[in-house]
Amino acid sequence: xxxxxxxxxxxxxxxxxxxxxxxxxxxxxxxxxxxxxxxxxxxxxxxxxxxxxxxxxxxxxxxxxxxxxxxxxxxxxxxxxxxxxxxxxxxxxxxxxxxxxxxxxxxxxxxxxxxxxxxx
Amino acid sequence: xxxxxxxxxxxxxxxxxxxxxxxxxxxxxxxxxxxxxxxxxxxxxxxxxxxxxxxxxxxxxxxxxxxxxxxxxxxxxxxxxxxxxxxxxxxxxxxxxxxxxxxxxxxxxxxxxxxxxxxxxxxxxxxxxxxxxxxxxxxxxxxxxxxxxxxxxxxxxxxxxxxxxxxxxxxxxxxxxxxxxxxxxxxxxxxxxxxxxxxxxxxxxxxxxxxxxxxxxxxxxxxxxxxxxxxxxxxxxxxxxxxxxxxxxxxxxxxxxxxxxxxxxxxxxxxxxxxxxxxxxxxxxxxxxxxxxxxxxxxxxxxxxxxxxxxxxxxxxxxxxxxxxxxxxxxxxxxxxxxxxxxxxxxxxxxxxxxxxxxxxxxxxxxxxxxxxxxxxxxxxxxxxxxxxxxxxxxxxxxxxxxxxxxxxxxxxxxxxxxxxxxxxxxxxxxxxxxxxxxxxxxxxxxxxxxxxxxxxxxxxxxxxxxxxxxxxxxxxxxxxxxxxxxxxxxxxxxxxxxxxxxxxxxxxxxxxxxxxxxxxxxxxxxxxxxxxxxxxxxxxxxxxxxxxxxxxxxxxxxxxxxxxxxxxxxxxxxxxxxxxxxxxxxxxxxxxxxxxxxxxxxxxxxxxxxxxxxxxxxxxxxxxxxxxxxxxxxxxxxxxxxxxxxxxxxxxxxxxxxxxxxxxxxxxxxxx
Numbered sequence: 001x002x003x004x005x006x007x008x009x010x011x012x013x014x015x016x017x018x019x020x021x022x023x024x025x026x027x028x029x030x031x032x033x034x035x036x037x038x039x040x041x042x043x044x045x046x047x048x049x050x051x052x053x054x055x056x057x058x059x060x061x062x063x064x065x066x067x068x069x070x071x072x073x074x075x076x077x078x079x080x081x082x083x084x085x086x087x088x089x090x091x092x093x094x095x096x097x098x099x100x101x102x103x104x105x106x107x108x109x110x111x112x113x114x115x116x117x118x119x120x
Numbered sequence: 121x122x123x124x125x126x127x128x129x130x131x132x133x134x135x136x137x138x139x140x141x142x143x144x145x146x147x148x149x150x151x152x153x154x155x156x157x158x159x160x161x162x163x164x165x166x167x168x169x170x171x172x173x174x175x176x177x178x179x180x181x182x183x184x185x186x187x188x189x190x191x192x193x194x195x196x197x198x199x200x201x202x203x204x205x206x207x208x209x210x211x212x213x214x215x216x217x218x219x220x221x222x223x224x225x226x227x228x229x230x231x232x233x234x235x236x237x238x239x240x241x242x243x244x245x246x247x248x249x250x251x252x253x254x255x256x257x258x259x260x261x262x263x264x265x266x267x268x269x270x271x272x273x274x275x276x277x278x279x280x281x282x283x284x285x286x287x288x289x290x291x292x293x294x295x296x297x298x299x300x301x302x303x304x305x306x307x308x309x310x311x312x313x314x315x316x317x318x319x320x321x322x323x324x325x326x327x328x329x330x331x332x333x334x335x336x337x338x339x340x341x342x343x344x345x346x347x348x349x350x351x352x353x354x355x356x357x358x359x360x361x362x363x364x365x366x367x368x369x370x371x372x373x374x375x376x377x378x379x380x381x382x383x384x385x386x387x388x389x390x391x392x393x394x395x396x397x398x399x400x401x402x403x404x405x406x407x408x409x410x411x412x413x414x415x416x417x418x419x420x421x422x423x424x425x426x427x428x429x430x431x432x433x434x435x436x437x438x439x440x441x442x443x444x445x446x447x448x449x450x451x452x453x454x455x456x457x458x459x460x461x462x463x464x465x466x467x468x469x470x471x472x473x474x475x476x477x478x479x480x481x482x483x484x485x486x487x488x489x490x491x492x493x494x495x496x497x498x499x500x501x502x503x504x505x506x507x508x509x510x511x512x513x514x515x516x517x518x519x520x521x522x523x524x525x526x527x528x529x530x531x532x533x534x535x536x537x538x539x540x541x542x543x544x545x546x547x548x549x550x551x552x553x554x555x556x557x558x559x560x561x562x563x564x565x566x567x568x569x570x571x572x573x574x575x576x577x578x579x580x581x582x583x584x585x586x587x588x589x590x591x592x593x594x595x596x597x598x599x600x601x602x603x604x605x606x607x608x609x610x611x612x613x614x615x616x617x618x619x620x621x622x623x624x625x626x627x628x629x630x631x632x633x634x635x636x637x638x639x640x641x642x643x644x645x646x647x648x649x650x651x652x653x654x655x656x657x658x659x660x661x662x663x664x665x666x667x668x669x670x671x672x673x674x675x676x677x678x679x680x681x682x683x684x685x686x687x688x689x690x691x692x693x694x695x696x697x698x699x700x701x702x703x704x705x706x707x708x709x710x711x712x713x714x715x716x717x718x719x720x721x722x723x724x725x726x727x728x729x730x731x732x733x734x735x736x737x738x739x740x741x742x743x744x745x746x747x748x749x750x751x752x753x754x755x756x757x758x759x760x761x762x763x764x765x766x767x768x769x770x771x772x773x774x775x776x777x778x779x780x781x782x783x784x785x786x787x788x789x790x791x792x793x
Contacts, residue, residue: 010169012132016125016176052172054165068289075325077291083172091353099291100350105175105183108125120296 002119003027003044007037007051007063008081017050020108021115034058038066045072048118050102052081053089061089061096068097077118081106125177130409132173133226137219139166141480144215147208148483157197163211164193170218179225182218185236188243189214195247210242212484276305276336277344280358282312285326287354294327300347305337334362410510412470419466427459464749468656469507475551475560476504478517482524482549489528496544497532503551508558512650515630516560519623523562523646524549526620531566531644539641541565557674558652563645569638574598593734596636600624624733628783631657631672631766633733657752659779661745661771662728665715668777669741670750670769675782677729677736679744682722697727697738704729707789708740712764713778718742732782737789739780748772752779764788 004026008014011032018028029046031037035058037051049067053060060080067073080093080101090101102114146163150156167190174182189211195201217232217239224231279301283294301307312330322328335344341359348357433452437445479501490497508516524547532545548563571592578584578598602621627634632650651657651674659670686698687706696703706727710718719725719742727738750769755762755778766781 009165010132010173011135012128012173013169013176015131016128019128054168056162056165075288075291077293081172083168083175094290094350094353097290104172105178107176117300118296120293120299 001025001027002047002115003029004115005029005031005037005040005046005049005051007031007034007049007055007060009033009052009055013052013081016108017111020111024112024115026115034060034063034066037063041067041070041073046076048115049073049076049078050081050115051078053093061092064093064096064098079114079118129177132177133222134409134411136170136173136222139170140215140219140222142166144212144484145480147212147215148487150203150208160193160197160203164190164197167193181231181233181236182221182225185214185218185221185240188240188247189218192243192247201246207246210239210246214239214243275338276334276362277339277341278360278362279333279335279344280330280356280360281333281348282330282356283327283351284354284356285323285328287327287351288325290354292351292354294329294331297347297351298331298333301333301335301344304339304343304347305335308334308336310334336362410471410473416466416470420463420470423459423463423466427456427463430455430459464656468509468652471510472507473510473513474504475506475508475513475558478513478520479504479549479551481517481521485521485524486528486547489525490532493528493534495528495532495534497528498544498546500546500548501550502548506551506553506558508551508650509652512558512630512632515626516632516648516650519626519634519648520549520560520562522620522623527562527564527566527644531564531568533567553652558650560648560650561645562648563643565643568640568642568644569596569599569636571595571640592638596638597734599636600634633783635734656749657779658747659750659769660728660747661777662709662726662739662741663743663745664709664713664741665718667713667715668745668771668775669709669713670777670779671728671730671739672766672779672782673747675730675732677731679726679728680738682725682727684723687722695722699729699738702736704736704738705789706738706740707785710740710742712785712788730782730785732786735786737782737786739785750777750779 001024004021006014006017006021006028007030008017009032014030014032018030021028029040029044031040033055034051037049038058041049051060051063058066064078064080067076067078077099078097080090080098081104082089082093082101083104093101099118100114102111106114143163143166146159146166150159150163167186171183171186171190174180174186192201192207192211196203196207201207217235221231221236223229281294281297287294298307298309310332312332313328315328315330316322317328344359345352348355348359351357430452434449434456437449437452441449482501483499486497486499527547532547535543538545546565548561550559550561550563552559574595575584575590578590578595579586581601583598583601584590584595599620600623602619624634627648627650630650632648634646634648636644636646638644657670658673660673660676662669662671680699682697688696688698688703690696695706697706698704706722708720709715710720722740725740725742726744727740728744729736729738750771752767753769755765755768758768764781764784766779766784768776768778771777
C-alpha cells in the first residue's frame with residue numbers, strides 16, 4: 001500500500017485522517033506543522049501528501065513550495081485540506097504546486113475516495 | 121468501510137478548548153488600533169481549526185458561529201477592518217459563547233440560541249459597517265463550471281482536454297482523470313499528438329499530448345466538471361453535450377437529482393451522524409482524559425523495563441535458592457524497592473498538569489472586572505509551569521477566582537486613592553514547589569486588611585474576648601470565619617455570600633491550607649499550600665492502644681516526651697503544655713477515638729506536636745512507629761465523612777489505619793472547648 005504524509009496542526013484531524021488511512025492499509029507519517037513535515041519529507045519519500053493550509057511555524061502553502069523543490073517530491077501528489085470559504089486558498093495552493101484539495105468538512109469515506117482517486 | 125469518527129470527538133473538544141484559550145489570550149494582548157499581524161494570525165488559526173473540526177464532527181451551530189468570527193478575523197488580518205476595542209470585546213464575548221456552545225454540545229445539552237444569535241448579529245454588524253460584507257469569503261466556494269452555464273443534460277459529453285505543458289509538475293496525472301471519467305460512463309479516448317516535439321527537444325517532465333474524450337452515459341455536467349476541478353487552471357478544457365445523441369427525457373432527471381442527493385447527504389450529516397456523535401462524545405466526556413507529554417510516558421516505559429529486569433533477576437534467584445546467595449537477594453530487593461519508588465513517582469507525574477491551565481483564565485477576568493470597577497490593575501503571573509495533580513487543579517480554580525476577585529474589589533484602591541503608590545495596582549499570582557508541597561500566592565499592593573474593623577467584628581460576634589491582646593495573625597484569621605465580611609457594601613464582584621470560609625474549606629478538601637499576611641496600606645498576600653498529590657502521602661505511623669493512626673508527616677513539628685510539671689489544667693477540662701514559651705493544647709487521641717488499652721499516663725506516652733492553619737496542638741499517642749508512604753483511600757466513598765479523619769489506608773500487615781486530618785482535629789478540639 002501507499003505511504004502517505006499527513007500534516008495538520010489539529011490533533012483531532014490528524015488522528016482521524018491517520019486512523020482512516022491506516023484502516024485502509026496505508027502507511028502513514030504524521031507532522032503537526034509544515035516545518036516538521038518538511039523534515040520528515042527530507043528523510044523519506046511518500047506517495048501522497050495531505051496538508052492543512054493554516055498552521056503555525058510553516059503554513060501549508062510554504063510547505064508545498066518547499067516540497068516541490070525536493071527531487072523526491074517533484075511529482076508527488078499533494079492535496080491541501082481547506083474549508084469551502086477559502087476558495088482563494090485552493091488557488092494559492094495550486095499556485096504553489098498543489099495537485100488538488102480536499103474540502104473540509106469531510107468524512108472518512110470522502111477522504112478515502114479522494115485518496116484512492118489520486119493513488120489509482 | 122464504515123469508520124466511527126466519534127472516537128476523535130474527545131480530542132476535538134480538548135484542542136478546541138485550548139484553541140479558545142489561545143484566542144482569548146491573543147485578543148487580550150491585541151493592542152487596539154495597531155494590528156499585530158502575527159497575533160491576529162494566531163487567533164485566526166485557532167478559530168479556523170475549530171471551524172474545520174466542528175464541521176467534520178457535525179456540530180453545525182459551532183461551525184456557523186465560528187465562520188462569522190473567522191470572517192471578521194480574516195478582515196482584520198487583511199487590514200480591511202480596524203482592530204477596535206468594540207470588535208475585540210465582541211470577539212472576547214464570542215469566545216465565551218463558543219466555549220459554552222462546545223460545553224453544551226459535549227454534554228448534549230441545549231445551546232443558548234438567543235445569545236448565539238445576538239452575538240452573531242453583532243459580529244455581522246461589525247462586518248457590514250465596514251462594508252466588508254460584500255463579496256465575503258462566504259461564497260460556498262463552488263467555482264463555476266468551465267462553461268458559464270450548466271449545459272442541458274445529454275446522452276454524453278464531448279470533452280476537449282488540452283493540458284498545459286506543466287500539468288504534471290503539480291502531481292496531476294491525465295491517466296487519473298481518464299480513470300475517473302471511465303467510472304462515470306463509457307469512455308473513448310482519442311489522443312492528439314500534434315504538439316509532440318522531436319525527441320531531442322522533448323522534456324520528459326512536460327505533457328505534450330492532448331485528448332478528445334467521448335463519454336457516453338447519463339453523467340451530469342457537474343460530475344464531469346468535478347473530475348477536472350483540480351486541473352481546470354492547468355489546461356484548456358471544453359465540455360459539450362454530444363449533439364448527435366438524442367436526449368432521452370428520462371435522463372433529464374439526472375441533473376435535477378444531483379443537487380437533491382447533495383442535500384440529502386448534508387441533511388444526514390447534520391442529523392443522524394451528529395446525534396450519534398453527541399452520544400459518543402457524551403460518554404467519553406464522563407471518563408475525563410488527560411494529555412500527557414511523550415517524555416513522561418517514555419520515562420514510565422523505561423522504568424517498567426528496569427522493573428522487568430529486576431523481576432527476572434529475582435526469578436532466577438528463586439530457582440534453587442540457597443543461603444549463600446542471600447546477599448544477591450538483598451541486592452535485588454533493594455533494586456526492586458528503588459524501581460517501585462521511581463515508578464510510583466513517575467506515574468504520579470503523569471497526573472500532574474502545569475498550573476497555567478488555571479492561571480490562564482485570570483488575565484481575562486482581571487481585564488473585565490477592573491474595567492467594570494474603573495480601576496487600573498496589572499496582573500503579574502509567575503511560576504505558571506509549576507505542575508500540580510489534576511484533581512487538585514480542578515478544585516482550586518474557584519477558590520483562586522474568589523481570591524483574585526477579592527483583591528480586585530477590596531484590595532486595590534481606585535485611582536486617586538492610592539497615595540504615593542503607582543496609580544496602576546498590581547495583583548500577583550505565583551506558584552512554586554517547596555519541600556514537598558505546592559505553594560500558590562495571590563498578592564496585591566492595595567489597602568490591606570482593615571485590622572480595626574476586623575477586631576470590632578470579632579468582638580461583636582464573640583469570637584474575640586474584650587480586653588485581650590491579639591496578634592495580627594489571630595485577627596487576620598477572622599476573615600476565614602463564616603459570616604464575617606468587612607465589606608461595607610456588597611458589590612457585584614465579590615461579597616456575594618460565598619465567603620473566605622468556603623474558600624478555606626475548598627482548599628482543605630484537597631488537603632491544603634491557607635494563610636494570609638497583610639499590611640495596612642501596603643497590600644495583602646494569601647498563601648495556599650497544597651499537597652503534591654492526593655493519592656499518596658508521607659505518613660508517620662503512631663500507635664494508640666491496639667490501633668494504628670497515620671499523621672501526615674508535613675504537619676508534624678516535633679515529637680516530645682512530657683514531664684508532668686509542665687502541664688497546666690485550664691478551666692473546663694482542657695490541658696495545656698508549657699512548651700517553648702507557648703501554651704500547647706493537648707489532645708488525647710485515645711479519648712477522641714475511644715481506643716481501649718491505650719497509655720493514659722501523659723508521662724508514659726509521647727506528644728506529637730502538629731501544626732495546621734498556623735496553629736499548633738499536641739497529639740498524645742502511645743508510641744511512634746515507622747514512617748512510610750501510604751496510599752489514601754477515601755473514607756467518604758466507603759463509609760461516611762468523619763471529622764478529624766482525612767481518609768484511610770491499608771497497612772503493610774493488612775490492617776486498616778486512619779489518616780488524621782490535622783485541621784479537622786483542631787476544629788473538633790476547639791468545638792469541644
